[in-house]
Amino acid sequence: MKRSIYTTVSALSLFAAAPAFAQSNTSTVDQPGSESQAYVTQTGSNGVSGVTQSGQDNWGSVSQGGTNNQSTLNQNGADMGAPTAGTTPDSPYSQELSNIAHVTQNGDNGQSVVNQTGNNRAAVNQSYAPGGNQRARIDQVSVGTLTENYGYVYQRGENVEGTVNQSGDANVAGITQLDNGLPNNTYNDTASIVQNGSANTATTAQGGASNSYSYTQQLGNGNGAFVTQVGDSQMSQVYQLNNDSNLATVDQSGDHNNSYVEQRGYNNDAKVAQSGSSNYSQIVQPGSDNTADVTQADVSNESYVTQAGNGNSATVTQNTFNNMSTVSQSGNANITSVTQGF
Numbered sequence: 001m002k003r004s005i006y007t008t009v010s011a012l013s014l015f016a017a018a019p020a021f022a023q024s025n026t027s028t029v030d031q032p033g034s035e036s037q038a039y040v041t042q043t044g045s046n047g048v049s050g051v052t053q054s055g056q057d058n059w060g061s062v063s064q065g066g067t068n069n070q071s072t073l074n075q076n077g078a079d080m081g082a083p084t085a086g087t088t089p090d091s092p093y094s095q096e097l098s099n100i101a102h103v104t105q106n107g108d109n110g111q112s113v114v115n116q117t118g119n120n121r122a123a124v125n126q127s128y129a130p131g132g133n134q135r136a137r138i139d140q141v142s143v144g145t146l147t148e149n150y151g152y153v154y155q156r157g158e159n160v161e162g163t164v165n166q167s168g169d170a171n172v173a174g175i176t177q178l179d180n181g182l183p184n185n186t187y188n189d190t191a192s193i194v195q196n197g198s199a200n201t202a203t204t205a206q207g208g209a210s211n212s213y214s215y216t217q218q219l220g221n222g223n224g225a226f227v228t229q230v231g232d233s234q235m236s237q238v239y240q241l242n243n244d245s246n247l248a249t250v251d252q253s254g255d256h257n258n259s260y261v262e263q264r265g266y267n268n269d270a271k272v273a274q275s276g277s278s279n280y281s282q283i284v285q286p287g288s289d290n291t292a293d294v295t296q297a298d299v300s301n302e303s304y305v306t307q308a309g310n311g312n313s314a315t316v317t318q319n320t321f322n323n324m325s326t327v328s329q330s331g332n333a334n335i336t337s338v339t340q341g342f
Helices: none
Strands: 026-030 036-045 048-056 059-067 070-077 100-108 111-116 120-127 135-141 149-155 161-169 172-178 190-198 201-210 213-218 224-232 235-240 247-255 258-263 269-274 280-285 291-296 302-307 313-318 324-329 335-340
Touching: 100 111, 111 120, 120 135, 135 149, 149 161, 161 172, 172 190, 190 201, 201 213, 213 224, 224 235, 235 247, 247 258, 258 269, 269 280, 280 291, 291 302, 302 313, 313 324, 324 335
Parallel strands: 026 048, 036 059, 048 070, 059 100, 070 111, 100 120, 111 135, 120 149, 135 161, 149 172, 161 190, 172 201, 190 213, 201 224, 213 235, 224 247, 235 258, 247 269, 258 280, 269 291, 280 302, 291 313, 302 324, 313 335
Antiparallel strands: none
């Protein structure tokens, strides 16, 4: 049974008889294949939406309100079995996934692009209250059974940009950039997550901040990276390269803090907590089964941890200003603890 449902509502079509109403909406839906569904609702001006679904068991939903909105949603999925009888429009296939995407944009200058190839789901939600010029992009490639990738971007602010790119099996990537209810308090933030592997999880949350940047790259399997940044001009970089089962947790509050984590081994654990301003932390783990925990408060502290061996543990705590710590562990089963300040 081939199901092809789409609804397009534009302000122009509703008010075509009134020449003074100078708004235009454009919607194009192309659905070759079977069991495809598309829902497009556009209210406002200059909203452009294109939905292309090829393959089997696809579902798309786009809702745009406000001005200058654009949304492109492409899905090319595999057959995940017949839809369950009696399913509702909210769950037409009972989560037997073969590409499900939701895009909702409320406000002005919101742009969203979603591309999915197999057994994926995606959600993009951009709300203007206040804000503008948001951009969100989700690319997911995963073909075969039991290969779900889940990517989402929720953002609200001025000139915020979120990007999720997944290629592999069972990956989860989420970006949240919100103003925390504070007007004009989130702007010029950028967050990107790139995953190429299986069973990786990465989340980035930036709120109440401006000019902050977060980049996470996972190229192995079973890795976890969790970044939280609150404040102005924060920077976080997490690289988990060609390895498995690494964990990186970065929590930064204050202003102008910078964290760099690079994990090339296996089963490493890196934790960074920085508060205050102008602190810098670098953790490099080319070995395996290492643990590094860095906590820095106050102003202008620097910490460098390198663990080239296996089974090492390093703890660095710096609570006053202008401290510097360098820890290098090249052997195995070493334990180092550094405390500066009070």
